Amino acid sequence: MSTTTNGRTAAKAPGNDKLAEAATWLDDRVGLATLAKKQIRKVFPDHWSFMLGEIALWSFVVLLLTGTFLTLWFKPSMTEVTYNGSYDLLRGVKMSEAYESALHLSFDVRGGLLMRQIHHWAANLFIAAMLVHLMRIFLTGAFRKPRELNWVIGSLLLLLGTLEGFTGYSLPDDLLSGTGIRAADGFMLAVPVVGTYVSFFLFGGQFPGDDIIPRLFTAHILLLPGILLALIGAHMLLLVFHKHTQWPGPGRTNDNVVGYPLLPVYTAKAGGFFFIVFGATALMGGLFTINPVWKFGPYDPSQVTAGSQPDWYMGWPDGALRIMPNWETHLWGFTLSWNVFLPIIVLPGVVFTAVLLLPFLEAWITGDKREHHLLQRPRNAPSRTALLVALMTFYGILWEASGNDLIATHFHLNLNYITYFNRIMVFVGPVLAFIITRRWCISLQRADRDRLLHGYESGIIMRSPEGAYAEKHLPISVDEAYTLTARDRVELPPPPGEVDSNGVANRKARGEGLRWRVRNFWFSHDIEKPTRTELEEAHHHAEHELSVRDDGHQHLTESGYTGDYELDGTPADGHQFDGRHDISGDELRKGH
């Protein structure tokens, strides 16, 4: 397989038949071919984690396809009708037209239920894939300059995807979606001052009214998909423009991209992956029930069911709501419901803003303003990795809290104790996760450093003539050493003084002091890669050891051993690794 780097100019196609002429004509006016050629010669590096975003992209395509199918039968109307379709358990029941059409889709349209289920599974997958993709970007530092903007677009996609999912979940007007809309109404009402107006405006009057489903429908199939599509387009354009990041390695620098040309290899792989994602969602749609609206029954404000939960991506604010103590303030006849306002409105807002700003936050801490096209291994940014794991723990605890009822019944636990546990863990867990992850990363860094300086453990135990045992270390390959050392050294500036060099009081000293402390905290425990002198010394040491042995005397001068080497010429396995024989091409060394 040839590897290509991005060229600057595109080759001109020789045009000699009619088609080519037409193409040239078009190209002369539109300039498409030149543009396309350049893009076709784009190169994508290869690593499985680079395909996580593709899962999201392809599940979005599946959503567009299946969603279009659903619109052909779905009726976004809250007009009351009497069900007369083929599902007997609801025949004769009064319901909204929206719910009726969802039942019609499920039971009377060929393939309708399958399409609904694929649509819903793909929605769950879409957002899950975005989240995993986000974690990969964060862990590898792919969000650093110049890609901050694409991170921001990605975060917006996550937010809008969640909203899109919520509006879709609300459409069929079954008991669960109605309960969800009602909860959303309650959340809006919890916003001080403007809440009531917002709610009134959204529902076109009092909850539930007749407008909400048609409005959500417009948002769900037109407004939000439109914005999503535009943002996804911008996301991909920026990706092509910036070129893909890559893992460091021999031949890969901050200025090139090593990988496959877009055509044909990468396109074939990506195209194939579309069918895999489609296949996965189709299989899930065919094998597992999702959102069985017929079992929930039509929405009726007087009813509610156990197991009313939002889809998983709304689970974490729901969990926060479930563990929030019941705080309310009564002021001049108004009630401020902190118990709803804080977990549902403030918390997600704060978390989302934090996610959106993460690249800028990190750049502020590290002071790193350079462009980065090489990725970092998670262990080489211990504090960043630990921060993500802490955030994941926070998310995970809240997530688990939103399933507290099922945990209680399935593990025979007391609902109240689960709540107390979560109230504590939501604060303690992330801190613990941060500390553990950071120490873990630092240990891994230390292991890398040892590997560079002392080589890898060959697994060969040597026994010296005096009976001492030692494991033989052998130097790692140059490629690996390159990969391990392809990272930056951190230089911490001295703490800013209260006065600058001219003796003038430093106005910004306080901000700078904070920043210095944060940066110190961020980096101070990192294990640096060995310096050039350290490496040279280590190599020199190894060579010295070998050279002494070459003359037939072991490197054990103190004891003055001068006898023959009993093992010489003996075909004992591993003997060849004693440092006195040529081991190039040895089978046992494979893979190091």
Place this chain on the structure above:
Amino acid sequence: MRLLSARLSARRRSPFAGLVVLLLGLVLTGGAFALFSPAQAESGQADQSTVAQGRTLFLVGCASCHGKNGEGIVTERGTQYGPPLAGVGAASVDFQVGTGRMPLARPGVQAERKKVLYNPDEIKALAAYVASLGPGPSIPTASQYSISGTDSEAVARGGQFWRTNCTACHNFAAAGGALPGGKYAPSLSGVTPKHMYEAMLTGPQQMPVFSDQVVKPSEKRDIIAYVKRLQSAPNYGGNALGSMGPVTEGMAAWIVGIGACVAFAVWIASHSVRSKKGAKA
């Protein structure tokens, strides 16, 4: 009653625990004895003798907690081992003993369904005895709870009543749900129509009583019909994932969906010439 069982569970580690365990041992052996004793031969006789037989059984199996005359037993601390049974009615006994909840094996947060220790005649006798202590709802007749004649209109109506009165605790598909304080509304799979009817009539523990004024007998039957039909309906959408709502769906999306896609991504990325050469990332 909520208070009572909470106290019961709180007492699990009290000095009385040993005594209770001893009592339980006696109760269980008594129950087992009653199960195999030839007393059953007398069943089906005149009412008076059924009551007498029930009393005998009650003294062996139930009196240790509920008192010799079903008056309830109060501990020294003023809490109860078993509540007074006068006026709970035959239906309550039939439900409690017929679903294995009574005799209570060990005081816990909530009496659970378990293996039934008495045969139908003995249950009838126990019920007759408890009914003789005071008036209460009697065991429903088969015509009240039988769902064989219900048409689909009645079933759909039953679904409405079900969603209005029961799903909040028992979940839309009768899969069960959690209640505060370690209690729960059980799944209704495998519960007989008779016991469903009795549960509504007597409201065991946390469950409210759905008296005939609140939910008419015909409506009770419709509810039972709906639940039974729902349980026997095919899974139209494939595996129902426990009918527990979005939580299990989300788990499936992550474990099966993301799991499969990532596994394929790893597979695709590993099938390239260059990475076979061992380029490490």
